[in-house]
Amino acid sequence: MVGITQRAAGEHVNANGVWDLLQNMGKMTVLSLCFLLCADLLQVAVGYLTVTIEPLLPVVVGETVTLKCNFKTDGRLREIVWYRVTDGGTIKQKIFTYDAMFNTNYSHMEDYRRREDLVYQSTVRLPEVRISDNGPYECHVGIYDRATREKVVLASGNVLLTVMSPPNNISVVAENTPAPFSRYQAQNLTLVCIAKGGKPAPSVYFKRDGELIEVISYVSPTVGYEGAGSAGVRGARPLISRDLDDTKLRKSLSLLGPDGKPGRLFTESPGRSYMARQPGQEPSPATETIPETVVSREFPRWVQSTDPLYFFSNTHIPQSDGSVLVQAKLTWTLNPQLDNDALFSCEVTHPALSMPMQTEVILAAPKGPRLVISPTRAKVGDTVRITVQGFQNEVFPEPLFTWTRVGGRLLDGSAEKDGKELVLERVPAELNGSMYRCTAQNPLGSTDTHTRLIVFENPSMMKNTQNPNNGASGLHKFGLICLPLILTVTVELT
Numbered sequence: 001m002v003g004i005t006q007r008a009a010g011e012h013v014n015a016n017g018v019w020d021l022l023q024n025m026g027k028m029t030v031l032s033l034c035f036l037l038c039a040d041l042l043q044v045a046v047g048y049l050t051v052t053i054e055p056l057l058p059v060v061v062g063e064t065v066t067l068k069c070n071f072k073t074d075g076r077l078r079e080i081v082w083y084r085v086t087d088g089g090t091i092k093q094k095i096f097t098y099d100a101m102f103n104t105n106y107s108h109m110e111d112y113r114r115r116e117d118l119v120y121q122s123t124v125r126l127p128e129v130r131i132s133d134n135g136p137y138e139c140h141v142g143i144y145d146r147a148t149r150e151k152v153v154l155a156s157g158n159v160l161l162t163v164m165s166p167p168n169n170i171s172v173v174a175e176n177t178p179a180p181f182s183r184y185q186a187q188n189l190t191l192v193c194i195a196k197g198g199k200p201a202p203s204v205y206f207k208r209d210g211e212l213i214e215v216i217s218y219v220s221p222t223v224g225y226e227g228a229g230s231a232g233v234r235g236a237r238p239l240i241s242r243d244l245d246d247t248k249l250r251k252s253l254s255l256l257g258p259d260g261k262p263g264r265l266f267t268e269s270p271g272r273s274y275m276a277r278q279p280g281q282e283p284s285p286a287t288e289t290i291p292e293t294v295v296s297r298e299f300p301r302w303v304q305s306t307d308p309l310y311f312f313s314n315t316h317i318p319q320s321d322g323s324v325l326v327q328a329k330l331t332w333t334l335n336p337q338l339d340n341d342a343l344f345s346c347e348v349t350h351p352a353l354s355m356p357m358q359t360e361v362i363l364a365a366p367k368g369p370r371l372v373i374s375p376t377r378a379k380v381g382d383t384v385r386i387t388v389q390g391f392q393n394e395v396f397p398e399p400l401f402t403w404t405r406v407g408g409r410l411l412d413g414s415a416e417k418d419g420k421e422l423v424l425e426r427v428p429a430e431l432n433g434s435m436y437r438c439t440a441q442n443p444l445g446s447t448d449t450h451t452r453l454i455v456f457e458n459p460s461m462m463k464n465t466q467n468p469n470n471g472a473s474g475l476h477k478f479g480l481i482c483l484p485l486i487l488t489v490t491v492e493l494t
Helices: 002-046 246-253 459-493
Strands: 049-053 065-073 076-086 091-099 118-126 135-144 152-161 169-174 188-198 203-208 215-217 288-293 310-318 324-333 343-349 357-362 371-374 384-388 400-405 421-424 435-442 445-452
Touching: 049 135, 049 152, 065 076, 065 135, 065 152, 076 118, 091 118, 118 135, 169 343, 169 357, 188 203, 188 343, 188 357, 203 310, 203 324, 324 343, 371 445, 384 435
Parallel strands: 215 310
Antiparallel strands: 049 065, 065 118, 076 091, 076 135, 135 152, 169 188, 188 324, 203 343, 288 445, 310 324, 343 357, 371 384, 384 421, 400 435, 435 445
């Protein structure tokens, strides 16, 4: 009996614990339900608003872009405003506004316990985007507060529009040209590839005869750069320089003339036998051109390098329109024998291009300049112009022109003049038959062309010079006639 009683008492105690637990759980459940109900009522009273903007992929200049602002709410829409953000977020330019007061879209609710969601989408289209359209955009949405019906609840989202622009122009030029040709000293040649209008900055690389050039990237001492070469990045270093070979130098110096200038074969004293003409035969008014003189060129042994080192630098210069100007430089020690007629190309790649852009140049020494003299029939006192009208080949880099007179100085007393045109003002008769030499040269070589100046007599000048003599002889005859008359009158008076 005692054991049964104790068991019964234990079961009674356990039942009381369970009942207390159930009571506590009931209190917690009631509190939780009250809290959730209050939160739900608060949310229904205030309303909710979420704004999201669909991300954009990079676009190319000229394309049409659609900005989409999606927002979800259970409230009444007040307005939608789109902004374009500039100057790092300090300035917001309004580009679109929608005022719902004039175009209301209501959400009809049965009661506050049932929530009906409304999904909106605001779309803004930007046709033919430009680089200036690049940057962040914001979508601001406002709804009426359910509690006051006057207060506006705001939310916003943002998106970044990236506008790309492919390069619109690429070109290759030679730096520090025109420059003379040197027979006795190694020269460095620098090709500059210029790419304009790209955003972001394009990638530039060089090829020689269709093969990619392995380059050594270096930092220019004056400007910073961004770039890399296939041969790795190394520090700045001087270009190749080697001492002259004394034996070769002595042999080369033996070709110099007495005045220290390179000797010219068969051109210093050209024959004049062809200038002799038969009596009564007038010279041709056209300029007589002597065939091109081939100048012997000699290259020291230290120039003969079949595997030169190419140095590469890349400079990015931001432009006012948002694009980037790229200047890529390729520098190496020139070997005229190997580099003449070599094809160098500059290729540009860009995310907005489906295939690389390319421009190319062929290194070539000048050959056979064509000289034109104006006027074709020069007379004494005329201004004569001798101009280079082109070459027998395409010349690159740009040549340097030097004019000299064979066997004497130019009309103004100078020994030589530079430029594509030689101007002789008020030519005298003494210049008839004089020979002029045009030397065209670039770092790859040089060539000479001669022309002879024929000066004809000027009848108008001859007439002017004869008029004073005619007047003097007339006065002399008049004096001889008047003198006898005066003597006769004097005798009669006496």
